[in-house]
Amino acid sequence: xxxxxxxxxxxxxxxxxxxxxxxxxxxxxxxxxxxxxxxxxxxxxxxxxxxxxxxxxxxxxxxxxxxxxxxxxxxxxxxxxxxxxxxxxxxxxxxxxxxxxxxxxxxxxxxxxxxxxxxx
Amino acid sequence: xxxxxxxxxxxxxxxxxxxxxxxxxxxxxxxxxxxxxxxxxxxxxxxxxxxxxxxxxxxxxxxxxxxxxxxxxxxxxxxxxxxxxxxxxxxxxxxxxxxxxxxxxxxxxxxx
Numbered sequence: 001x002x003x004x005x006x007x008x009x010x011x012x013x014x015x016x017x018x019x020x021x022x023x024x025x026x027x028x029x030x031x032x033x034x035x036x037x038x039x040x041x042x043x044x045x046x047x048x049x050x051x052x053x054x055x056x057x058x059x060x061x062x063x064x065x066x067x068x069x070x071x072x073x074x075x076x077x078x079x080x081x082x083x084x085x086x087x088x089x090x091x092x093x094x095x096x097x098x099x100x101x102x103x104x105x106x107x108x109x110x111x112x113x114x115x116x117x118x119x120x
Numbered sequence: 121x122x123x124x125x126x127x128x129x130x131x132x133x134x135x136x137x138x139x140x141x142x143x144x145x146x147x148x149x150x151x152x153x154x155x156x157x158x159x160x161x162x163x164x165x166x167x168x169x170x171x172x173x174x175x176x177x178x179x180x181x182x183x184x185x186x187x188x189x190x191x192x193x194x195x196x197x198x199x200x201x202x203x204x205x206x207x208x209x210x211x212x213x214x215x216x217x218x219x220x221x222x223x224x225x226x227x228x229x230x231x232x
Contacts, residue, residue, distance in 0.1 A: 004163075006163075031218050033218075040207075040225070040227075041224075041225070042209055042222035042223065042224060042225050043164065043222060045219060045220075048218050048219070050218060055218065056217065056218065056219070088163075090163050090164065092164075094218070107152065107213040107214070107218055107219075107220060108152075108154070108166065108169060109166075109220055110166065111156075111163040111164040111165070111166075112163050113162055113163040114162070114163045
C-alpha cells in the first residue's frame with residue numbers, strides 16, 4: 001500500500017478564515033512533506049518533517065503553520081491567507097534519505113491527491 | 121546546485137505513436153532519478169525510478185535508463201494511448217536534504 005490520504009479535496013476560504021489541511025500515511029515513513037503547486041508548474045517544496053521534527057522550512061510565510069502530531073499525520077494550518085496562495089497543496093511521504101550522495105541514497109516520495117485551495 | 125532540465129511541451133502525439141521525453145540533470149554524487157506523472161486534477165504518481173548508473177526503470181510500458189555519461193534519464197514508450205495524456209515530471213533526489221529537484225514538467229496530449 002503506497003497511499004497518502006489528504007483531506008479535504010477542495011477548500012474555499014476567505015482571507016480572515018482559519019483552516020487546516022490534513023495528511024495521513026500508514027507506510028511507516030518517517031519523512032513527510034508539504035508542497036505547493038500552481039497551475040502548469042512543478043511542485044514547490046514548503047516544509048519537510050523528519051522523525052516528526054521540522055527539518056526544512058523553505059522560507060514559507062508564517063500564515064502557513066505545519067504540525068506533525070505523530071509519525072503518520074501531518075497538518076498544515078492556514079490563517080490570513082492571500083488570494084495568491086490559491087493552489088494545489090500536496091503532501092508526500094518517504095523514508096528519510098540514507099547515505100548523503102552515496103549509492104544507497106534514495107528519496108522515493110509518495111504523493112497524495114492534494115487539496116485544491118481557493119482563497120477569496 | 122543540482123538541477124533537472126526537461127523538454128518543453130506540449131507534446132502532441134497520435135495514439136500508438138512512439139514517445140520520448142528528454143530529461144538531463146546536473147548533480148554531485150550519485151542521485152536517484154525519477155519520473156512522476158500527474159493526471160488532470162490529481163496528485164503526482166511515481167511512474168518509475170532508477171537508483172544507479174545503467175539502471176533501467178520501467179512501469180506500464182514506460183522505460184527510462186540512467187545514463188551517467190550523458191547525465192540523462194529520457195522517458196520512452198513504444199505505443200502511447202489516450203489514457204497516457206498527463207504531465208510528466210523528471211526529478212532527482214537531492215541527497216541528504218530529503219529534497220526532490222523537479223524539472224518543469226512536460227504536458228503530453230495523445231489524440232485518438
